Amino acid sequence: MASDASSRFRVGFIVNPIAGMGGSVGLKGTDGQEILARARELGATPSAGERAREFLRFLEAVRSKVHFLTVAGEMGEIFLQEADLEFEITYTPKEAETTPQDTIASAKLMKAAGVPLVVFVGGDGTARDIYTALGPEGIVIGVPAGVKIHSGVFATNPESAARVLLRYLWEEIGVVEAEVMDIDEDAFRAGSVQSQLYGYMLAPSEPAVMQWSKAASPDTVDEHENQLELGQQVVDDMRPGVLYLVGPGTTCRAVAEVLHIDKTLLGVDALVDKQWVAMDVNAAQILDLLDQYPESEIIVTAIGAQGFIFGRGNLQFSPEVLRRVPPQKWRIIMTQYKFLTLPGGHLRVDTRDSALDQELHGMYRVLVGAGEYRIVELS
DSSP: OOOOOTTSEEEEEEEOTTTTTTTTTTOSOOOSHHHHHHHHHTTOOOOHHHHHHHHHHTTGGGTTTEEEEEESGGGTHHHHHHHTOEEEEEEOOSSSSOOHHHHHHHHHHHHHTTOSOEEEEEOHHHHHHHHHHHOTTOBEEEEEOSSOOOOTTBBSSHHHHHHHHHHHHTTSSOEEEEEEEEEOHHHHHTTOOOEEEEEEEEEEOOTTTBOOOOOOOOOOHHHHHHHHHHHHHHHHTOOTTOEEEEOSSHHHHHHHHHHTOOOOTTSOEEEETTEEEESSOOHHHHHHHHHHOSOEEEEEOOOTTTOEEESSSOTTSOHHHHHHSOGGGEEEEOOHHHHHTSGGGOBEEOOSOHHHHHHTOEEEEEEEETTEEEEEEEO
16 A cells, blocks of 8 residues: 655554563563464464554554555554555565564665654564664664563553654654663573663653663662562461462562562462462463452562553463452552652553553552552552
């Protein structure tokens, strides 16, 4: 589909169709054909397409102003067709199963065509591939669709990505350098977070809705003591027979440290009467556990500097799970240091269900020390 594009803004558009498939089934990512095959065996379904559709829906009012350069098939074409937006195909994958090489090749062609900005739908692996093609001078907006989204080139959700794009095209905002981060997925699955800075790209400067790079907790005695205070408070408040779903991260791991038991650092584990009843569970397994136990609670922390309590690295807490365990059954715990890194002092969610995200807006109580709470807006 193409017509006279001379008077339109030109924008690249690339979708990684498998991004995020490993999340809800507990695989912590979808890098590599073996992991992709395993995700499908576990019943994972593609979600990047719906994220692409959601992003494009917010551009309907400016369809006469924007012309996209995109990739054939499910890497962009079909979503632009559905949205009735102006586009031309610059690259066609050679195989039905797309690869990172397709992302790199298509982005390089867009760069050669002089496209000023590329929007991509994916996760950190996709951002790394785009960086390989465009280099540090590339201007990008990431629509979050992956499992792990540590890089600073992403908007907080598809709607935010669309709004940032429009503000940039209308020259209301400039650009800043943003980190492109990724982790070693094999080490990640083994319980070790080994983040690597791959470089910097340019992203529109809109701090309210462009996420910051993930910040790790400092490896200090004070930070660990604060984590143990939180873990002790959570354990002291536990009730007999209640199912506690303990999220990933070192802050949540402190609950297990207090109980002198191991924890899956980067997974969701299930606790009843201060003993694990299941470890490293996926969304389907959590739903089964919720059928078994009449009372349940979620223990979760926020991503440092990003503020997300759901939607970044813990997609096992699917929209269906979060509707079964409502906010009044959540225990949000954060160290004092991490609390101070909250963007704008707010919490965030990106559950991959925009209606649920809206429902969850409100004020939340956050435990930051022994018996010490803060009231924080989730916005």
